[in-house]
Structures are given as C-alpha cells and as structure tokens.
Amino acid sequence: xxxxxxxxxxxxxxxxxxxxxxxxxxxxxxxxxxxxxxxxxxxxxxxxxxxxxxxxxxxxxxxxxxxxxxxxxxxxxxxxxxxxxxxxxxxxxxxxxxxxxxxxxxxxxxxxxxxxxxxxxxxxxxxxxxxxxxxxxxxxxxxxxxxxxxxxxxxxxxxxxxxxxxxxxxxxxxxxxxxxxxxxxxxxxxxxxxxxxxxxxxxxxxxxxxxxxxxxxxxxxxxxxxxxxxxxxxxxxxxxxxxxxxxxxxxxxxxxxxxxxxxxxxxxxxxxxxxxxxxxxxxxxxxxxxxxxxxxxxxxxxxxxxxxxxxxxxxxxxxxxxxxxxxxxxxxxxxxxxxxxxxxxxxxxxxxxxxxxxxxxxxxxxxxxxxxxxxxxxxxxxxxxxxxxxxxxxxxxxxxxxxxxxxxxxxxxxxxxxxxxxxxxxxxxxxxxxxxxxxxxxxxxxxxxxxxxxxxxxxxxxxxxxxxxxxxxxxxxxxxxxxxxxxxxxxx
Amino acid sequence: xxxxxxxxxxxxxxxxxxxxxxxxxxxxxxxxxxxxxxxxxxxxxxxxxxxxxxxxxxxxxxxxxxxxxxxxxxxxxxxxxxxxxxxxxxxxxxxxxxxxxxxxxxxxxxxxxxxxxxxxxxxxxxxxxxx
Numbered sequence: 001x002x003x004x005x006x007x008x009x010x011x012x013x014x015x016x017x018x019x020x021x022x023x024x025x026x027x028x029x030x031x032x033x034x035x036x037x038x039x040x041x042x043x044x045x046x047x048x049x050x051x052x053x054x055x056x057x058x059x060x061x062x063x064x065x066x067x068x069x070x071x072x073x074x075x076x077x078x079x080x081x082x083x084x085x086x087x088x089x090x091x092x093x094x095x096x097x098x099x100x101x102x103x104x105x106x107x108x109x110x111x112x113x114x115x116x117x118x119x120x121x122x123x124x125x126x127x128x129x130x131x132x133x134x135x136x137x138x139x140x141x142x143x144x145x146x147x148x149x150x151x152x153x154x155x156x157x158x159x160x161x162x163x164x165x166x167x168x169x170x171x172x173x174x175x176x177x178x179x180x181x182x183x184x185x186x187x188x189x190x191x192x193x194x195x196x197x198x199x200x201x202x203x204x205x206x207x208x209x210x211x212x213x214x215x216x217x218x219x220x221x222x223x224x225x226x227x228x229x230x231x232x233x234x235x236x237x238x239x240x241x242x243x244x245x246x247x248x249x250x251x252x253x254x255x256x257x258x259x260x261x262x263x264x265x266x267x268x269x270x271x272x273x274x275x276x277x278x279x280x281x282x283x284x285x286x287x288x289x290x291x292x293x294x295x296x297x298x299x300x301x302x303x304x305x306x307x308x309x310x311x312x313x314x315x316x317x318x319x320x321x322x323x324x325x326x327x328x329x330x331x332x333x334x335x336x337x338x339x340x341x342x343x344x345x346x347x348x349x350x351x352x353x354x355x356x357x358x359x360x361x362x363x364x365x366x367x368x369x370x371x372x373x374x375x376x377x378x379x380x381x382x383x384x385x386x387x388x389x390x391x392x393x394x395x396x397x398x399x400x401x402x403x404x405x406x407x408x409x410x411x412x413x414x415x416x417x418x419x420x421x422x423x424x425x426x427x428x429x430x431x432x433x434x435x436x437x438x439x440x441x442x443x444x445x446x447x448x449x450x451x452x453x454x455x456x457x458x459x460x461x462x463x464x465x466x467x468x469x470x471x472x473x474x475x476x477x478x479x480x481x482x483x484x485x486x487x488x489x490x491x492x
Numbered sequence: 493x494x495x496x497x498x499x500x501x502x503x504x505x506x507x508x509x510x511x512x513x514x515x516x517x518x519x520x521x522x523x524x525x526x527x528x529x530x531x532x533x534x535x536x537x538x539x540x541x542x543x544x545x546x547x548x549x550x551x552x553x554x555x556x557x558x559x560x561x562x563x564x565x566x567x568x569x570x571x572x573x574x575x576x577x578x579x580x581x582x583x584x585x586x587x588x589x590x591x592x593x594x595x596x597x598x599x600x601x602x603x604x605x606x607x608x609x610x611x612x613x614x615x616x617x618x619x620x621x622x623x
Binding site for chain 2: 134137138141142145148149152157158160161163164167168171172175178179182185186302303363
C-alpha cells in the first residue's frame with residue numbers, strides 16, 4: 001500500500017473528476033471533491049514524510065515497466081513540497097468554494113465546475129510527479145484546458161476574452177515545449193528525464209540542443225507568465241470567478257516554475273543552461289524589470305483583484321530572479337517563495353473572494369469600510385497582506401531575506417537595493433487596500449453587510465495562520481529548499 | 493540539402509504561417525485556425541522524425557528487419573487529441589464571446605472592454621473623491 005502512494009496520489013483526483021461530473025447534485029459532488037482533495041493532502045504529507053531529509057527518493061514504475069521504457073514517477077523533496085503546495089492549497093480553496101459558487105451558478109452546473117477543478121488539480125499533481133518529459137506536456141495541456149474552462153465561467157463577459165487570450169498563449173507555450181521535447185528525443189531517443197540528463201551532455205555543442213533549449217525557455221516562460229510574457233495573467237486572474245483565482249494564483253504558475261527548475265537544472269544541466277546558454281543573463285534583468293514594472297502598475301489599479309494579479313507578476317519575478325542568481329541562497333529563496341507566495345496569494349485572493357461574496361464587486365470603492373462590517377475577513381486579509389510585503393515574523397520575510405542575501409553573495413548591491421525598493425512598492429499597494437478597507441466610510445448600500453459564512457472564513461484564517469507559522473518555523477520551507485537547492489546546484 | 497530535408501522545410505513554413513495568422517488576424521476563429529496549422533506543423537515534425545527511410549510499419553513479421561520508430565507516432569496521437577480538445581474549447585469560447593459581445597473581431601471587443609473599464613474607473617474615482 002505504502003509503495004503505491006505515488007500512483008494513488010495521481011489517480012485519486014483523476015478518477016474522482018468524472019465521478020463528480022456524473023453526480024447531478026452540486027452539494028454531493030462538492031462533498032466528494034472536498035473529501036478527495038483532503039485525502040490527497042494526507043497522501044502528499046505521507047510522501048513528504050517518506051522522502052524527508054533527502055537521499056531516499058522514491059521511484060515508482062507505472063504498470064511495472066522499468067524506466068527508461070516505462071513511465072517513471074519520481075518523488076524527491078522538491079516534488080513532495082510542490083505536491084503539498086498543490087493539494088493543501090487546492091483543498092483549502094475547495095472547502096470554501098461551495099458558498100462562493102452558490103451565488104453565481106445553478107446547482108446542476110456546479111458539479112461540472114468541481115469536475116474541472118479536480119481535473120486541474122489532478123494534472124498539476126501529474127506534472128509534478130512524472131519523470132517523463134512527454135508526460136509533462138500532456139499534463140500541462142490537461143491543466144491548461146481545465147483552467148480555461150474555470151476562467152471562462154466568470155460572471156463578467158470579459159472572463160471569456162481573458163480565457164480565450166490565455167488559451168492562445170497557453171497553447172503556443174505548450175506547443176513550444178512539445179517542440180523542445182521533440183528535439184531532445186531526436187538527439188537521444190529517450191523521454192525519461194533521468195536518462196535524458198545522462199545522454200544530453202555529449203550533445204552540448206549540437207545546434208539541435210540549443211534550439212530545444214530556446215523553445216523550452218520561451219514556452220515555459222509563457223506558462224509561468226514571466227515578464228514580458230505575462231500578458232494573459234492580469235485579465236485571467238481578474239475575471240476568473242471568485243475563489244477560483246485563489247487556486248490558480250497558488251498553483252498553476254508555481255507548478256510551471258517547478259517544471260522550469262526541473263528541466264533547467266536536472267535535464268539540461270546547470271553547466272549547459274547557465275554557462276553555455278547564459279540563462280542567468282536573460283533571467284536577471286527581465287525579472288528585475290518585471291518586479292519593478294508590475295509593482296508600479298499594481299499601485300495604480302482601482303480593482304482589488306487586478307491589483308493582486310499584477311502583484312503576482314511581480315512576485316513571480318522574485319522567483320525567477322532567484323533561479324537566475326544561481327547560488328545557494330538565491331535558489332533557496334526561489335523554492336521557499338514558491339511555497340510562501342502560493343500560500344499568501346491564495347489566502348489574499350480567498351479573503352477577497354469572501355468580501356466579494358458579500359458586496360458583489362471587486363472595485364476598491366465597494367470594499368471601503370469593510371473592515372468594520374467584516375472584521376474577521378479583513379483581519380485575515382491584513383495578516384496575509386503584511387506577509388506579502390515581507391514584514392519580519394511572516395513567511396514573506398523569510399523568502400525575501402534569502403533572496404537579498406543571495407544577491408549580496410553575488411556582490412550585486414544594486415539588485416539588493418532594487419529588491420528593497422520593490423518591497424516599499426508592495427507596502428504602497430497593500431497599504432492602499434488596507435487603508436480603504438479600514439479608514440474609508442462604507443458606501444451606504446453596503447453599510448450593513450454581515451460577516452462571511454464559516455466555511456469561507458475558516459480557510460481564510462488557516463491561510464493567515466500558516467503565513468505566521470511559516471514565518472517562525474522554516475524547517476519545511478527554507479530548510480527543505482536549502483537542501484534541494486544544494487542538490488540541484490551540486491548535480492552539475 | 494533542400495530535398496533531403498523536405499519535410500522539415502514544410503514544417504518550418506507551416507509553423508511560421510500558423511504563428512503569423514495567430515498574431516496578425518483579429519478574427520477569433522481565424523486565430524484558432526492559425527493555432528491549428530501551427531500545431532499540425534509540430535505533428536509533422538514528430539512523424540518525420542520517426543520515419544526510417546526504407547523502413548516499413550513496425551509489425552513483427554518474418555523478413556522485415558527495418559521498420560520506422562513507432563514511438564513518435566504514438567506520441568503524436570496523444571498530441572492530436574490534445575489539439576482537438578483545445579480547438580473545441582477555443583471554438584466554444586468564441587461562440588460564447590459572440591453571444592456576449594455580438595462580434596468575434598478582437599479590435600471591436602477590446603474597444604468595448606476599454607469603454608467598460610473607463611466607466612468603472614471614472615465611477616470609482618468620483619466616489620472616492622466624494623468621500
């Protein structure tokens with residue numbers, strides 16, 4: 001049973017999805033989906049426990065076919081933490097989703113929505129688990145297709161154009177990755193990642209491999225929404241229905257970043273990616289530009305959801321910057337921030353969705369004075385916002401600390417200064433929201449809104465408390481990330 | 493050189509044509525068609541890659557020693573399914589867009605969105621000023 005866990009982790013959500021679509025009753029399928037997601041969290045926890053400490057990675061052979069012929073499932077520490085990220089934050093959002101959906105969707109439609117949600121979760125788990133390059137492409141496309149349908153269900157008609165735009169960009173990105181995988185297969189005749197990693201170095205001067213790397217970088221950058229390929233993200237996040245944004249912001253881009261780290265470090269190899277192809281020279285300036293421009297844009301938004309979406313673009317810049325720094329602290333910061341940002345941004349979007357549940361608008365003007373009518377939700381929002389800024393004793397501080405240390409290790413003082421400036425910008429845009437929520441008088445029609453239902457409030461506060469917890473206890477986040485980073489860098 | 497790599501030249505031409513259509517056309521359905529051409533070029537790329545000249549289909553039979561590599565072909569079977577799903581979803585969203593906006597021209601849609609947005613922000617600044 002224990003050795004079957006990696007397969008169960010994937011199959012549980014994948015099989016629950018079609019069952020969900022067959023249940024006509026929205027409540028029933030919500031119950032099933034919630035139970036399944038929490039079961040996945042338990043499995044992810046068990047897997048993390050098994051590989052904890054490094055050195056005892058799990059390799060599972062699908063159908064008993066040994067790699068490189070069969071499909072291999074590999075669980076190491078990095079995989080396990082990303083699995084925990086996807087399942088835990090997915091499950092928390094799923095718990096809050098029923099109340100959130102009840103105002104915008106008829107009961108029968110809801111089961112289909114949970115189906116898409118579960119499919120998206122299953123495919124993200126699949127991307128994380130698989131050790132096969134082509135599998136990554138297939139799961140990437142499944143998750144994207146599920147995401148497009150999730151976004152297109154938004155109430156505003158602009159959700160449709162946002163979904164369409166994402167569909168075009170996402171498909172181009174995924175197809176680029178497919179081309180990259182094709183080139184690698186052409187050179188080596190294998191699709192297993194570990195096998196590829198062994199065989200690629202001898203082709204390091206081949207132009208085919210260079211082309212493959214170029215296609216991969218552009219394709220995955222589209223998926224991560226790295227600046228300047230972030231064009232699809234703000235609209236998609238703004239118009240996606242309510243709590244869904246919390247799930248997307250937490251998982252989709254993070255898992256893409258995981259794919260990038262996997263391929264760049266493990267498959268292509270550090271030496272090839274960074275010395276021969278000079279990935280760092282590309283990533284660092286673009287990430288910095290992304291951080292500053294996106295933070296600046298966020299300051300001038302009047303829609304709370306769009307503001308947080310732009311902040312996401314900036315925060316993704318932090319993560320890619322950490323990869324670009326290519327030293328222990330930088331990479332540790334990337335992986336830590338992947339987890340921490342997923343947690344904080346999911347919490348922020350969820351708290352926002354909870355407010356929108358009551359006031360039916362995400363414009364800052366409608367949220368004015370909500371701190372008095374919905375004190376608990378706003379309290380969670382404030383804690384999470386402070387975490388995002390990176391105040392000490394919150395999770396955001398840990399990752400920023402490592403990132404700035406990483407920049408200083410390189411002797412790049414200007415980069416560290418720019419990071420501090422961008423944190424100040426975060427204070428401005430988060431502060432602007434908190435200011436409106438607490439100190440502006442509420443519009444009359446919203447002066448007697450009630451506090452949100454418990455099923456939404458509790459997940460919000462779990463996110464907030466986790467943000468505080470991971471600000472103090474960094475064994476699971478930074479401790480693990482440090483080991484993983486040392487491993488990735490040492491593998492070259 | 494040209495004839496030997498004939499398939500790959502076709503791949504490149506189709507790929508560029510597809511991407512060009514996606515970027516240049518404002519018509520949503522045409523964009524989907526462009527996307528399809530782009531994806532098809534990658535399918536041809538994979539299939540050409542698996543072909544061994546002089547080889548037959550990979551069937552176990554006496555007297556056959558050279559056969560094409562079946563793996564890329566199988567991969568593309570999967571990729572075709574993914575492509576069909578993407579096309580179907582893209583067209584479905586286009587239909588919904590037509591119902592919501594009354595047009596599938598990107599320029600007109602973004603024009604409508606812009607007006608919408610201006611109205612929202614102007615309302616919000618007025619309200620904030622009042623407070």
